[in-house]
Amino acid sequence: MLHFLDPCDPFLSIRSHEVPVAEIPSPEIQGLIDQMFAIAKGEREDLQKKVAIGLAAPQIGVSQRIILVDVGVDKDRKKMGELKVYINPQIVWKSDELEEGREGCYSVDHRLSGIVSRPKSILLNALDRDGNVIKQEFTGFTARIFQHEIDHLDGILFPDRIGKDGILHWVLEEEFPEYRKTWQSWPVKCPWEVWLAMKEGKPFEFFLDDDPFSKKKA
Numbered sequence: 001m002l003h004f005l006d007p008c009d010p011f012l013s014i015r016s017h018e019v020p021v022a023e024i025p026s027p028e029i030q031g032l033i034d035q036m037f038a039i040a041k042g043e044r045e046d047l048q049k050k051v052a053i054g055l056a057a058p059q060i061g062v063s064q065r066i067i068l069v070d071v072g073v074d075k076d077r078k079k080m081g082e083l084k085v086y087i088n089p090q091i092v093w094k095s096d097e098l099e100e101g102r103e104g105c106y107s108v109d110h111r112l113s114g115i116v117s118r119p120k121s122i123l124l125n126a127l128d129r130d131g132n133v134i135k136q137e138f139t140g141f142t143a144r145i146f147q148h149e150i151d152h153l154d155g156i157l158f159p160d161r162i163g164k165d166g167i168l169h170w171v172l173e174e175e176f177p178e179y180r181k182t183w184q185s186w187p188v189k190c191p192w193e194v195w196l197a198m199k200e201g202k203p204f205e206f207f208l209d210d211d212p213f214s215k216k217k218a
């Protein structure tokens with residue numbers, strides 16, 4: 001059974017392979033898609049916790065350009081939408097207008113979130129699991145999920161999009177309901193150097209002197 005790779009496994013930084021169209025009906029690809037759905041759905045039971053609203057095959061150790069995206073979720077997670085599969089997804093157009101939003105990821109330390117600026121709207125080309133062409137425009141939160149998942153296919157993790165001058169947050173599991181409401185002004189920042197150490201699998205230590213909640217140690 002496939003499972004999530006450890007955060008910052010070097011495999012997560014590699015570009016994944018295109019799926020040859022002729023292989024889409026094969027048991028290997030269809031079985032992989034079934035396993036991706038099973039894994040993602042297993043992470044969607046408790047809406048209070050972090051839930052999987054997207055999944056990319058490389059996150060579970062498979063170098064194939066296949067993603068799942070929840071195309072109906074609202075950004076406050078008050079309701080789940082429906083997970084759909086997209087094969088060889090490509091962003092063929094993106095808006096000049098950018099939007100900031102919070103992101104986290106099953107493939108980085110679960111305490112790390114941050115503010116990522118991305119194009120607000122995209123036009124997506126992809127194939128479904130029957131090989132049919134999908135061409136669809138997405139905007140807002142859904143467009144963000146697609147961009148995050150397609151980044152996984154290119155070996156890019158969300159903190160890399162944020163960059164060293166951006167904002168990384170440190171959020172404990174029990175703080176998550178609060179974070180969803182107040183992320184824009186979240187006071188607990190994670191230093192860029194801590195992310196770099198995590199990414200390289202090095203030990204890291206991080207204390208906050210004026211942490212408004214409590215002292216935290218990574």
Ligand code: NI
Pocket residue numbers: 104105106107148152
């Ligand atoms: Ni992710």
